[in-house]
Structures are given as C-alpha cells and as structure tokens.
Amino acid sequence: MALGTPAAPAAPGDPAAVVAAERAFANRAGEVGIAPSFLEYMADDAIVFAPDPLLARAVYGARPPGKAPRDGGTRLNWWPNFAGVARSGDLGFTTGPATINGKPAGIFYFTVWARQPDGGWKWVYDGGIEADGAAAPGPDSTPIALPPGDAKPLAAAAAMEQVRSAEMALAARARTDAAQAYKAVLAADARVQGSSAAPATSPEAVDRQLAARAHAVAFGPLGGGASKAGDLVWTYGDARWDEGRGHYVRIWQRRGGKWSLVFDQIVAVQKP
Known part of the structure; x- marks a missing residue:
C-alpha cells in the first residue's frame, strides 16, 4: 500500500516555486544577514544596478558580511505581492514591499529568477525602488499570479x-x-x-x-x-x-x- 500520494506537478504558469524561492531567500537573510544571503541565492552571472549594471557577486562579495540579525545586525525582510513564471518553469519573477527591522522600508523590490540545472532557483537580477508601500498586502498574503502566456512553444x-x-x-x-x-x-x-x-x-x-x-x-x-x-x-x-x-x-x-x-x-x- 502506498503511504502517500505524490504531489501533483505544478500547472503551467503557476509561480508557486518562484514564490517559495523568494520566501526562502528572505528567510535566509533573516538568519545570516543581507550580503551572505544574497551571495548564496544569486546566479554567477546575476546583475545589480550599483548604480550601473555590475556583476552582483563582485558587488556583494566586496561587502563585509556584517552581523547576523540575531546578533544585532540589520534585519531586512521582503515578500512577494505579484509573481509570474514561464510555462517551461525555468524563468520567473516576483515583486513586493520590504521592511527593515520590522518597520516599513518604503522599498519595492523586483527579482528575476532562473531555474538551475539541479532544479533549484537562483536570482539573475535583484533591485528595487523607493515607493509608498502603506497599502501593500502583508507578508501572509497570497501573491497575485501572472496568467500563463501562449501555450504554443517558441524557441x-x-x-x-x-x-x-x-x-x-x-x-x-x-x-x-x-x-x-x-x-x-x-x-x-x-x-x-x-x-x-x-x-x-x-x-x-x-x-x-x-x-x-x-x-x-x-x-x-x-x-x-x-x-x-x-x-x-x-x-x-x-x-x-x-x-x-x-x-x-x-x-x-x-x-x-x-x-x-x-x-x-x-x-x-x-x-x-
């Protein structure tokens, strides 16, 4: 007798895996701090604007790791309000608000994610803008999902x-x-x-x-x-x-x- 039923594969265009990667990334930042978590979750060719496009690994690798939040370091938290993923499940994005030490940061982040050969996700772009987040849904809200695009494949x-x-x-x-x-x-x-x-x-x-x-x-x-x-x-x-x-x-x-x-x-x- 089977002890359990295997989870059904995600429907094409369901961004659940990207949302999960984003939440895990944010949780990790709460554990080890900003620079270590960003280095852990970025792809080797990931870019950031600092202020012009640069390889993210060079930017964050040059920064001192700083204290972890549990040791008195800055606690940056963020969560997705809007997310999407390709039908092929290899490219996605999320965007949403952020807090610093539990207080609204006035920042909206945007992250582009790429699925890796091992099936995991790494971000290839991360950035954001200063914007009013007073009316943004909270961390426990379900992100709005981008509807799937055309089903007919294109190279x-x-x-x-x-x-x-x-x-x-x-x-x-x-x-x-x-x-x-x-x-x-x-x-x-x-x-x-x-x-x-x-x-x-x-x-x-x-x-x-x-x-x-x-x-x-x-x-x-x-x-x-x-x-x-x-x-x-x-x-x-x-x-x-x-x-x-x-x-x-x-x-x-x-x-x-x-x-x-x-x-x-x-x-x-x-x-x-």
Missing part, C-alpha cells in the same frame, strides 16, 4: 529577437512621447513602477505613473533572457531623460501571438 532565440524588435519600436516612439509608447505595448493587467507613489496595479494607476515620468525618454537595451518555452522574456537597459538617467527592467509575455509588457520598473540614478 528562446526567436523570442529574444521578437522582443528586441518590440523594444526598438518602443524606444523609437519614446523619444518623443514615452507615455504613448508604453500604452501601445502594455497589457491591461500590467504593473508599472518608478515614482515614489505606490506601484501601479490598475490601468488608472498606470496612467498616473506614466504621467509622472519624463515626456521623452531615450532607452538603450543592455541584456536579459528568455524562457525555454519562448513565452516570457526579461530585459534591462539604460534610460535617459532631461536632467536625469537610470535603468529599466521589464517583463514581456507572449499573448495571442504578440508580445505584451506586463511589468516595467525604472530605477533612477540619484544625483550626487
């Missing part, structure tokens, strides 16, 4: 090529009207971050976020990656506008044979 290389074309078109239009450039590709359920206001989670809030940005923005792609199923792509690059600059991070999803932008975050480089 990862072809997916990247198609998204590069979509980004080129967005960038060309954004040089004169960034808001309209975004509206041409944003999904109805897209999330947009970048201002000090709460991250936009509705079409009306997205309009307000876009209106808070510069009217004209020059974008330049730098990198990213695609899922094996070719349904999910993440990208990052430069963003420049009058009297300011920063970097963008995006999630593109293939829906109905077309690419839609489902997440966009602009991280401004603070002036010295």
Whole structure:
C-alpha cells in the first residue's frame, strides 16, 4: 500500500516555486544577514544596478558580511505581492514591499529568477525602488499570479529577437512621447513602477505613473533572457531623460501571438 500520494506537478504558469524561492531567500537573510544571503541565492552571472549594471557577486562579495540579525545586525525582510513564471518553469519573477527591522522600508523590490540545472532557483537580477508601500498586502498574503502566456512553444532565440524588435519600436516612439509608447505595448493587467507613489496595479494607476515620468525618454537595451518555452522574456537597459538617467527592467509575455509588457520598473540614478 502506498503511504502517500505524490504531489501533483505544478500547472503551467503557476509561480508557486518562484514564490517559495523568494520566501526562502528572505528567510535566509533573516538568519545570516543581507550580503551572505544574497551571495548564496544569486546566479554567477546575476546583475545589480550599483548604480550601473555590475556583476552582483563582485558587488556583494566586496561587502563585509556584517552581523547576523540575531546578533544585532540589520534585519531586512521582503515578500512577494505579484509573481509570474514561464510555462517551461525555468524563468520567473516576483515583486513586493520590504521592511527593515520590522518597520516599513518604503522599498519595492523586483527579482528575476532562473531555474538551475539541479532544479533549484537562483536570482539573475535583484533591485528595487523607493515607493509608498502603506497599502501593500502583508507578508501572509497570497501573491497575485501572472496568467500563463501562449501555450504554443517558441524557441528562446526567436523570442529574444521578437522582443528586441518590440523594444526598438518602443524606444523609437519614446523619444518623443514615452507615455504613448508604453500604452501601445502594455497589457491591461500590467504593473508599472518608478515614482515614489505606490506601484501601479490598475490601468488608472498606470496612467498616473506614466504621467509622472519624463515626456521623452531615450532607452538603450543592455541584456536579459528568455524562457525555454519562448513565452516570457526579461530585459534591462539604460534610460535617459532631461536632467536625469537610470535603468529599466521589464517583463514581456507572449499573448495571442504578440508580445505584451506586463511589468516595467525604472530605477533612477540619484544625483550626487
């Protein structure tokens, strides 16, 4: 007689594994501290903005480990409010608020995760913005899941090529009207971050976020990656506008044979 029933495999597009990896990452930070946990959970080619794109291992490896929270060190905690994963289960993301020593940090993080050959997950990008998190769901809330993208497979290389074309078109239009450039590709359920206001989670809030940005923005792609199923792509690059600059991070999803932008975050480089 079987002693138990094997767990059913996750449905395509179910981000439960990515959410679990994010929660384990945050829990580990509460045990050993920020730098050691980030080094433990990052992929070898992971990047951060510091303030420009750098290999995360070089950035965190150069930092002293500091005290663990139990020994009086800073306790950084965070949790996902929104998450998604590719149908192939190899690329995903989460985003949500954070606390420092139990108090709201006014930070919204964004992490891109890649499944490793051993089946585990490592992050390939981690960053965030300063934003109002007063209304964000708490740590025990269930994250909203991105609906699955197209089921018909597409080669990862072809997916990247198609998204590069979509980004080129967005960038060309954004040089004169960034808001309209975004509206041409944003999904109805897209999330947009970048201002000090709460991250936009509705079409009306997205309009307000876009209106808070510069009217004209020059974008330049730098990198990213695609899922094996070719349904999910993440990208990052430069963003420049009058009297300011920063970097963008995006999630593109293939829906109905077309690419839609489902997440966009602009991280401004603070002036010295």
